[in-house]
Amino acid sequence: MRSQEPDQVTSESVPGAIGVVARAVRHSFNGLNVIAHADVQVKPGGFLAIVGDSGGGKTTLLRLIGGLIEPTSGQILLSANDQSKQSNSYSQSGHVAPVATLNMGTISPGSDISFCFQEGRLLPWRNVLDNVALPLEMHGVRPQERRAAASAMLAKMQLSDSEHKMPAQLSGGMRMRVAMARALVTRPKLLLLDEPFGALDEVTRLALDEELRQLWQRTGTTTILVTHSIQEAVSLAKEVLVMRGKPGRTLPTIAIDLPTGAVQRNSMQFVSLCQDVYQQMTAQTTQAPEQMP
Ligand SMILES: Nc1ncnc2c1ncn2[C@@H]1O[C@H](COP(=O)(O)OP(=O)(O)OP(=O)(O)O)[C@@H](O)[C@H]1O
Numbered sequence: 001m002r003s004q005e006p007d008q009v010t011s012e013s014v015p016g017a018i019g020v021v022a023r024a025v026r027h028s029f030n031g032l033n034v035i036a037h038a039d040v041q042v043k044p045g046g047f048l049a050i051v052g053d054s055g056g057g058k059t060t061l062l063r064l065i066g067g068l069i070e071p072t073s074g075q076i077l078l079s080a081n082d083q084s085k086q087s088n089s090y091s092q093s094g095h096v097a098p099v100a101t102l103n104m105g106t107i108s109p110g111s112d113i114s115f116c117f118q119e120g121r122l123l124p125w126r127n128v129l130d131n132v133a134l135p136l137e138m139h140g141v142r143p144q145e146r147r148a149a150a151s152a153m154l155a156k157m158q159l160s161d162s163e164h165k166m167p168a169q170l171s172g173g174m175r176m177r178v179a180m181a182r183a184l185v186t187r188p189k190l191l192l193l194d195e196p197f198g199a200l201d202e203v204t205r206l207a208l209d210e211e212l213r214q215l216w217q218r219t220g221t222t223t224i225l226v227t228h229s230i231q232e233a234v235s236l237a238k239e240v241l242v243m244r245g246k247p248g249r250t251l252p253t254i255a256i257d258l259p260t261g262a263v264q265r266n267s268m269q270f271v272s273l274c275q276d277v278y279q280q281m282t283a284q285t286t287q288a289p290e291q292m293p
């Protein structure tokens, strides 16, 4: 049960959630343009879903927002709603302070930003508890403290019984819950999710969607979710951003104004919002996206 909006979050809430503004972002890999133009805005504590054409640059956009790569042009600003942090959040170029790339899960040195990828990317030689504790270990948290924090997060994900299992002993859904616990153990201020549940069966996916939605409403962590599912986007996010074409371009954001509470996927309002997103994803453009100004 949950009924709270992010601005009314409980003691689990994350202070200083990060707001994101990306303006006129363009990105090329080795001269090949993969994002032609991206504008993104997420207020602190907001939840944005990004959907769109495969290969259109969604993962690249997420990596740019997370600071893993620098845009070819344009500006990405991350700001904390906690005033004391604000001045630390910007580098001279207007980009957020550098973020280290770790080869699993990924956390900023300040542990402000967490990633969660489709495959989960658990370390196969570590048990569940030590996988979840890993980001804290990278930040120099003492063994007892980090195990306690990991254990508490696993309890929230209903995985207490699996703390000592190895990743290979888990189902796909359990692996994703462990990956999510690992992404959340540092209490990030910005959570970047790249198709986290894409490989799961529908029933498991719906259950994890619901867990994610409740978690967001309890903590108010700013969340950006890339997904191929329009229904998942509309049921979880407060705003949906469509990326079209190759190289990708963002279209105007669609606000998702559904009543608080469990989403009724057969309601007129839900179906109509899904149609709005679908229309943006499929509408014919008068010119090829590459030729648009
Ligand atoms: N590190 C990289 N080096 C070179 N090209 C890359 C790199 N990462 C992505 N690309 C290319 O950039 C384009 C966009 O890729 P990206 O993964 O961002 O798309 P996507 O929208 O996430 O696709 P999907 O929906 O299939 O996950 C693709 O053509 C891809 O091959």
Ligand SMILES: [Mg+2]
Residues within 6 Å of the ligand: 058, 059, 060, 194
């Ligand atoms: Mg992708």
